[in-house]
Amino acid sequence: MTQEFTFQRISTSQMQTEDLKKKYILQKILGYGRYGTVYKGVNQRTQETVAIKELRHSIDDQGINAQALREIEILKSIQCQQIVSFKDLAHGQNKIYIIMEYMEEDLLTALKRNTFSEQQAKMIMFQVLQGLAYLHNKGIIHRDIKPNNILNRNLEIKICDLGMAQNLKKLKPQTIRIQNHSYRAPEVFLGLLNDQYQVDVWSAGVLFIQLLFKDNLFEGSSDYASFQQILKYCGTPQEGNFVKDNIENWNGVTSLKNYSTFIKEDPQPRTLKAILEKKMSPSLINLVDSMLTLDPSQRITAQDALQHPYFCGMNIQRCLHTIQASRKKVKTEQNTKTDVFNYPNGNKIIVVSQIFQKSQNCF
Numbered sequence: 005m006t007q008e009f010t011f012q013r014i015s016t017s018q019m020q021t022e023d024l025k026k027k028y029i030l031q032k033i034l035g036y037g038r039y040g041t042v043y044k045g046v047n048q049r050t051q052e053t054v055a056i057k058e059l060r061h062s063i064d065d066q067g068i069n070a071q072a073l074r075e076i077e078i079l080k081s082i083q084c085q086q087i088v089s090f091k092d093l094a095h096g097q098n099k100i101y102i103i104m105e106y107m108e109e110d111l112l113t114a115l116k117r118n119t120f121s122e123q124q125a126k127m128i129m130f131q132v133l134q135g136l137a138y139l140h141n142k143g144i145i146h147r148d149i150k151p152n153n154i155l156n157r158n159l160e161i162k163i164c165d166l167g168m169a170q171n172l173k174k175l176k177p178q179t180i181r182i183q184n185h186s187y188r189a190p191e192v193f194l195g196l197l198n199d200q201y202q203v204d205v206w207s208a209g210v211l212f213i214q215l216l217f218k219d220n221l222f223e224g225s226s227d228y229a230s231f232q233q234i235l236k237y238c239g240t241p242q243e244g245n246f247v248k249d250n251i252e253n254w255n256g257v258t259s260l261k262n263y264s265t266f267i268k269e270d271p272q273p274r275t276l277k278a279i280l281e282k283k284m285s286p287s288l289i290n291l292v293d294s295m296l297t298l299d300p301s302q303r304i305t306a307q308d309a310l311q312h313p314y315f316c317g318m319n320i321q322r323c324l325h326t327i328q329a330s331r332k333k334v335k336t337e338q339n340t341k342t343d344v345f346n347y348p349n350g351n352k353i354i355v356v357s358q359i360f361q362k363s364q365n366c367f
């Protein structure tokens with residue numbers, strides 16, 4: 005753990021917040037992650053609905069664990085409409101709680117219900133890329149872009165879970181144990197530790213396809229299986245400077261640490277475009293193809309992807325305006341519901357709240 009992320013440093017102002025239960029009412033569980041549970045809650049004073057991420061408080065000799073501190077530090081330093089905003093920090097016995105803005109659902113939940121039209125996927129990806137370009141510009145790599153970490157409220161999109169994120173301006177990458185293997189960039193499998201900004205662009209490209217096809221083309225039961233899917237669709241990277249549509253060149257690839265672990269078979273051609281043609285327009289295929297370029301130094305950056313002709317005429321304000329306008333059309337009916345929440349310490353809270361039901365055709 006570095007000195008910057010010690011308990012003392014974060015504790016002076018932040019840890020003096022009131023205890024969680026004095027300030028917030030927990031309503032229900034929104035999701036589980038590797039590091040804790042996320043609850044929906046209400047701020048008792050302002051009545052604002054919030055998301056509360058509970059992190060297990062594994063105290064070591066320096067205080068809260070490094071991962072939690074990193075997430076808090078990064079969240080607090082961010083002000084971007086496409087990244088979930090930090091509101092408060094609270095603590096309970098052996099637990100720390102990050103209070104964040106509340107969103108309706110994550111994209112994994114949305115995908116279980118439906119795929120998206122190309123227009124919807126375009127709006128989603130424009131916002132994801134906007135969030136990534138913001139992070140990368142600040143020197144931060146997210147390193148865990150996947151549908152469960154992209155939150156959705158009627159197509160308004162926010163990236164969450166900065167638990168794996170790293171600020172490259174403070175610390176150089178020290179591990180390749182990042183990203184869910186089905187969204188993992190080829191250079192991470194192969195052991196390249198250089199600037200890792202481009203790993204997020206790869207994951208976003210995988211996500212883009214999934215929004216339209218429902219399935220993740222690179223899904224695998226293991227690291228090895230996922231990498232074989234990459235070879236199947238993106239071809240085997242080869243040394244040399246050539247421009248050929250179905251062959252991927254990547255100078256230096258054969259000397260990467262894990263090359264011989266993952267690449268054992270005869271070279272395979274790149275077939276991605278032919279697959280994408282089934283559901284995507286030519287301009288979108290070109291963009292996705294650029295996001296899924298094997299060599300990270302040739303892969304399009306998040307900032308350049310936003311300038312790609314596919315997004316011609318789009319800007320973030322117009323995109324959000326379109327979303328808000330369509331939201332007004334949503335017919336809502338009010339209802340009430342009762343939630344009973346049991347605090348881990350045995351206290352019980354009963355909450356009667358208003359709910360808004362969306363009409364059938366609203367995404």
Ligand SMILES: Nc1ncnc2c1ncn2[C@@H]1O[C@H](COP(=O)(O)OP(=O)(O)OP(=O)(O)O)[C@@H](O)[C@H]1O
Nearest residue numbers: 034035037038039040042055105106107110152165
């Ligand atoms: N602000 C929010 N609003 C609504 N739901 C949220 C919010 N933040 C998180 N969630 C839900 O909780 C889930 C877990 O959150 P998060 O990814 O931050 O936890 P984690 O422990 O870091 O997970 P992971 O295993 O991916 O590292 C998300 O997939 C999402 O469904």
